[in-house]
Amino acid sequence: METLTQPVQNSMKPGKWLNSSCKMCIHSCTTRIHVTEDGVINKIEGNPTSPSNNGRLCPKGNAAIMRHYDPARFRTPLRRTNPEKGPGVDPKWEPIGWDEALDLVGRELRKTLDDDPRKLMPAINDFQKLFLWAWPAALGNANYLSSVGNFCGGGYHPMNGFIHAAFAAANDVNYCNYWINNGGGDGFSSHLHTAAQANHVAKARVERNMRVVVIEPRLSIGAAKANEWVPIRPATDRQFALGLAHVLVAEKLYDAKFLKKDTNAPYLVGPDGYFVRNGEGKIYVWDAVDNRARLWDDPELNDFALEGTYTIDGKPCRPAFQKFKDILGDCSPEQMEKLTTVPAATTRRIAREFAKAAQIGSFIEIDGRVLPLRPAAYNYYRGAQGHKYSAMANHAFKLVNFLVGAIDTPGGHVGVTLDDQMQDIRGGFGAIRPGENGMLQTMPHQLHPEVPFSWPPNETHLMGFFPIGVDPGHLTQHTLANADKFGLDYQPDTLLMCHSNPLWNLPGDREQWYDLLRSMRFIVAIDILPNESNEWADVILPSHDLLESWNMTMIEPPHHEGMCLRQPATPPLYDTKSEEEIFYEISERLGLLETWNGILNFVNGFHQKPELLLEPNRKYSDREIAERKGKLWNGQGLDWYVEHGHAVTPRRPDKWYRPWDGMRLHFYLEDIVRARDTLRQKMEAADVPFRHEWEWGDYQPLPTAVPDPVHLEPADFDLYAITFKDIQINFGESIGNPWINDIVFKDPVHTAVLLNPKTAREKRLDDGDVVRIESPYGAIVAKLALSEGVHPDAVCVSNALSRVATQNTGVRHGGGNFNQLLPANLRHTDACSGQPETVARVRLIKLAGVPTDVAAGNSVFGKMSGMGRAH
Structure with a gap:
């Protein structure tokens, strides 16, 4: 041989x-x-x-x-020569040199800064280089034009910061035996490290027979592989969770020891929503044995009361747990079924199975620590929590885990860091720290520090009015359309985008977004490929792609930690630069080099090791930044990472399991009450004219079952439109890629809108019919594919169909952007978290055929013909 x-x-x-x-x-x-x-x-x-x-x-x-190797890549800096701007309008790009391009950008940004720095609208969305997001801070600017962060996780990220002092959360695949997924594809098709999680979840199912229950309106990949799929009416997930909690509390299937020892559930709450304190600010609890009030840390305390009504200093008060139990009195599975359509018997069975699987009272020893073992966990993501009352929805899901003691335990629901580089047990940004009265210090701000309140507002998206929220970039449409009402004394005229596509990811009326971009004096885009937004740019600054650049990160690792190297596999194919070099060059031209380096030192954590600090007036390459991040993690230089590729290890158990040991978790979120009242006081003092219209009811320390406003739309909008992604289009960056297209556009799930056959019959619709999907706010056009794997009240729109005409001919266009079915207003935005509603009430109108304005140049409709049913 x-x-x-x-x-x-x-x-x-x-x-x-x-x-x-x-x-x-x-x-x-x-x-x-x-x-x-x-x-x-x-x-x-x-x-x-x-x-x-x-x-x-x-x-x-x-x-x-x-x-x-995409032929559509930007190959050199480009300058627009066509003054006309619009969707699909040819910019008539003219290639220019880097010095000319950067000088032009520097001059135009300098005009903006000299006039009013607030007139710059940034949209910087590279998650693997989060430090770039801080660049506008060098200009004293906190504007933000994007829905990245808040559209998918507006309530999710602050709530994880409240409960875990972390950015995200995941079920612990190492020990979990009963895995609930609600409105998210973790472990199967989307969200955190999909390929990695799918591998670990598959092993858990094979090796431990882990049971998976999926609750969502569509039979997704995860639901199809689950032991049980529970179809649910869209935007009712919070009510389902409260139905579970009702059973757990009513049948006493909860972990009372955990609630008493490790949470603030026994803390007494007064009628004003605040904990009852003595003159020194210490919180009272009720001694269930001596039947008297004591301070939470009184060494004479016999046992914490979780239930009851008491009086202290003439004021009635109840333990936080009792407050929640009172809410649950109106949340029986039978009551919740009227909204969710999930049979009450199903909810009761799942609650009992969940509690039994949690093995309340069991323990496990890991690395010498004896820890509670709770091998049952409730996981969720955007589909479940992306609604008007998002903060309450997220809290409801967390409380199901709280009740069985499955927060940050082996087998339970565990906090996940945003970027390992910045996380440590007792120090550094995003760290675990003790708060007041024995409680964990909450960390709702995971992406940037709180933006100060201002009146008139310094931000078009009103970020200063969301003290515990995530940037609601979509509100810019609403505020600029009502500038006098919202006190805006300036008009943005400059847009800087970096790996961002706000026209695609923002909800709201397309024409209003188009008008906003037409009003811009200057637009610059740092990007790799053409998209819906950068075709409006005046200058394109082309960046390296991932196979030409350096970086060091580990972004939202579910069960692991350690830096991962990105290194060039080839020299740059074209005349492109790294994002680091581009921002350095712009900063130098604006006289901000020293400021920018100071910000980079902080956001990258280089200040923790003086030898890694960036010098004030130097420009650094992507390679040099990456090397410093690697050294910060484990002291190893870039040569070590080039050889090994990564420093990834399983997450240290002391960082993964109960890193807050000895502190109390926030079962009851008094911080939300305090944030509400502080904001109200500021708005009153400033005489903000719309303060009485503000959605103050969105701030709740415990979740209630109040329906989201999407359920209150006019009755003739009788269906609920949702959008979804599978692994091949998870988190974007997929447009025009022929390998991804080859997967997506051979699948009827992604080439037509899905509707239940029973619903179709009732509406005299059939497979392949062309329909206009109308909401009270906009409309799109699509062909139908009938599927039993759809809730009868749902209309399911793949993210692959959410494109509009662009300069990139490799992108197959759908019948319009799903997001135009959604409003960009305060009524459908969670005033607590900034989360916009992601479900639309719609009606279907059958059309004789594809409208000519949609059909022109629209390859998706051609591909969809004859695709057949989606099963």
Whole structure:
């Protein structure tokens, strides 16, 4: 037999393997990249040495090759020569040199800064280089034009900060035996490190027979693989969770010891919503044995009362747990069924199964620590919590985990850091810290510090009015359309985008967004490929792609920690630059170099090690920034990371399980009451004219079952439209990629809008019919595919259909952006968290055919014909 002199895998040419990390979504699976002897990348696969993704890689990761070699990539700086702007309008780009482009950008931004820095509208959305998000701070600017962050997790991220002092959360796959997924694809098709999580979840199911229950309106990939799919009417997930909680409390299936010892559930709450305190600010509890009030840390305390009504200093008060029990009195599964359509018997059964699986009272020893073992956890994401009352929805899901003691325990629901680099047990940004009265210090601000209140507002999206929220970029449409009412004494005229597509991700009326962009004096975009938004730019600054650049990150790792290297696999194919170099060059031209380096030192944590500090007036490359981040993590230089690819290990148990041990978790969120009242006082003092219209009821320390306003739309809008993603289009960055298109557009799930056959019959609709989907706020056009895997009240729109005409001919257009079905207003925005409603009430109108304005140049409709039913 002939001996091979070169390694051969999948019939590849000889070459070399390089260690790197993916960036085809916001996360960071480690990879191995094969480069042939002639310098061509011909294979990308997962790195088997990483315990995070274990050599697994999703279709998007493999498709990075196609984006690297995409002929539509921006190849050099470009200047617009066509003064007309509009969707699909040819900018008539003119190639220019970098010095000319950067000088032009510097001059135009300088005009804006000299006039009014608030007139700059930033949209910077690179999650793997989060430090770039801080660049506007160098200008003293807190504006933000995007729905990245708040559209998917407006209430999710602050609530994780309240409960876990973390950015995200995940069920602990290491020990969980009963896994609930509500409105999210974790472990199957989307969200955190999808390929990695799917691998670990599959192992848990094979090795431990972990049971999976999925609650959502559509039979998703996760639901199809689950032990049980529970169809639910859209935007009623909070009520379902409260139905579960009702059963757990009414049948005493809760962990009373955990609630008493590790939470503020026994703390007494007065009629004003605040904890009852003595003159020194210490909180009272009720001694259930001596039947008297004591301070929470009184050494003579016999037992905490969780229930009852008491009087202290003439004021009635109740333990926080009793307050929640009172709310649950109106949340029986039978009552909730009227809204959710989930049979009460199903809710009761799942609650009992969940409690039994939680093994309340059991323990496990890990690394010498004896920890509560709670192998049942309730996980969720955007589909479940992306609604008007988002803060309450997130809190309701957390409280189901609270009741069985499954917060940050082995097998339970555990906090996930945003970027490992900035997280530590007792120090650093995003750290676990003790708060007052024995409680964990809450950390609702995970993306940036709180933006100060101002009147007139300094931000068009009113971020100063959301003291515990995530930037509601969509409100810019609402405030600018009502500038006098909202006190705006300036008009934004400059837009800077970096890897951002606000026209795609923002809800609201498309024409109003188009008018906003037409009003801009100057628009600059830092990007790789054309999209709906950057075709409006005056200047394009082309950046390297992930296979040409350096970075170091580990973004939202569910069960692991440690830096992951991204390194160039080829020299830049075109005349592009790294984002770091671009922002340095702009900063230098604006005289902000020293300020920018000071900000970078803080947001990257370099101030923790003086030897890593950036010098004030130097410009640094992406390679130099990456090396410092690597050294900050484990002291190793870039050569070590190039050899090993990553420093990923399983998360340290002391950081993963109960890192707050000895502190109390926030069962009751007094901080929300305080934030509400403080904001109200500021608005009263400033005589803000719309203060009485503000949605003060959105601020609740415990969730209630009040229906979201989407359920109160006019009755003729009798269906609920939702949008969804699968793994190949998870977190964007997919447009025009032929490998991804090959998967997506051969699947009727992604080429037509899904409707239940029973609903279709009632409306005299059939498979393949063209319909106009109308909400009170906008409309899109689509073809129907009938599927039993859809709740009868739901209309399911794949994210793949949410495109509009652009300069990128590789993007297949749908019948309009789903987000135009949604309003961009305060009524449908959670005043507490900034989360916009992501479900639309709609009606279907059958059309004779595809309208000519939609059909023109629309390849999706051609591909959809004859696709057949979605099963």
